[in-house]
Amino acid sequence: GENVEQHPSTLSVQEGDSAVIKCTYSDSASNYFPWYKQELGKRPQLIIDIRSNVGEKKDQRIAVTLNKTAKHFSLHITETQPEDSAVYFCAATADFNNAGNMLTFGGGTRLMVKP
Amino acid sequence: KAGVTQTPRYLIKTRGQQVTLSCSPISGHRSVSWYQQTPGQGLQFLFEYFSETQRNKGNFPGRFSGRQFSNSRSEMNVSTLELGDSALYLCATKDREGTGELFFGEGSRLTVL
Numbered sequence: 001g002e003n004v005e006q007h008p009s010t011l012s013v014q015e016g017d018s019a020v021i022k023c024t025y026s027d028s029a030s031n032y033f034p035w036y037k038q039e040l041g042k043r044p045q046l047i048i049d050i051r052s053n054v055g056e057k058k059d060q061r062i063a064v065t066l067n068k069t070a071k072h073f074s075l076h077i078t079e080t081q082p083e084d085s086a087v088y089f090c091a092a093t094a095d096f097n098n099a100g101n102m103l104t105f106g107g108g109t110r111l112m113v114k115p
Numbered sequence: 116k117a118g119v120t121q122t123p124r125y126l127i128k129t130r131g132q133q134v135t136l137s138c139s140p141i142s143g144h145r146s147v148s149w150y151q152q153t154p155g156q157g158l159q160f161l162f163e164y165f166s167e168t169q170r171n172k173g174n175f176p177g178r179f180s181g182r183q184f185s186n187s188r189s190e191m192n193v194s195t196l197e198l199g200d201s202a203l204y205l206c207a208t209k210d211r212e213g214t215g216e217l218f219f220g221e222g223s224r225l226t227v228l
Contacts, residue, residue, distance in 0.1 A: 001174075032215050043205070043219040044158070051215075089158060095171070101148035101209055101217060102171040105158040 002027040004092050006106025013080050014114050021109045023090035024072040032096035033066060033073045034103070039086045047088075048075070051096065080113045087111070117141065119220035121206050127226045133194040136223045138206030140187050144218070146209040147189040149181060152222070153202045161204075164189055193225075201227045 003026040013019050025033075034049035050057045050064045050073065057064050061080075066073040073092075077084055087110050091103040120139040128134050140147055148163040160173040164183035181191040187208075193200055203224050207217035 034215055034217075036217075043221050044217075045219070046216045049215050091158075096215060101146050101163040101207060102160050102173075103158075103217070104160065105150075107157045 002030060002092055002094065002104040004090060004104050004106040006090050006109055008109060009107060010110045010112070012112045012114065015080060015082060017080055019075075019077045019080050019084070019111055019113075021075045021088055021090070021111070022072060023074070023092075023106045024070075025092040025104075026071070027092070027094055028068075028071065029094040030071075030092040032093050033064070034091050035064060035075050036089045036091065036105075037086045038089065038108075044089060077111075080111075082113050082115050085111060085113045119144075119206055119208050119218050121204075121220035121223050123223055124221065125224050125226075127228060128196050129228050130196055130198060132196050133192060134196060134225060135190055135192045136204055136206075136225075138189045138191075138208075138220060140189070140206075140208035141210075141218055144208035144210055145187050147183055147187065148207045148209075148217070149189070149191050150205045150207060151175075151202045152205055158205070161191065196227045198227050201225060 006023045031052040036044040037047045038044040063076045087108045090106040122137045146165045149161040151159045163171045167183045178194045183189045203222040205222045206220045
């Protein structure tokens, strides 16, 4: 089955700096890669996603890049703000075209943005 | 539109007991999945239902089971509880076919003593 590794497990940055979180996956059939943000005591929420036919996607301060050959994808947050502090999870699935819900998640990255 | 509703939010059980958790999806969402979240193992997929049929099942023992009703509400059951079953159980539902976003509930936090 799919295996997703995520690094680093914790990341501390100064407000205004950029943050990068990296994930690798094992199943070359994976075709959908979402990122979820989970604030303390709250539910995970989708912040950005990318499909396998796209190399990069951007939404304001957040961007995701995908390298299918190397089987890794990354989340980039620019101009970080204290409200970006949360746990971020990457995920992958080969089930997207079948409209499935079965995501394999990475272990999570705790991002701390210091004011 | 109401979000994903999970009940109960918190519960405490003892080893050997069983527990049933409930999930009401967002109106119109017919796909429901369950995830176990623990500090050590992160988010792990349990199972997924669509139109009352189990589509996929994760790598959990048979003590973990689920079902979905005709109104798309779902339940999961854990029998013969073990200490290691203590976790946050998250339900996630999905919009129409082909869209990727999962909408999570706030979870049911189970503590097994």
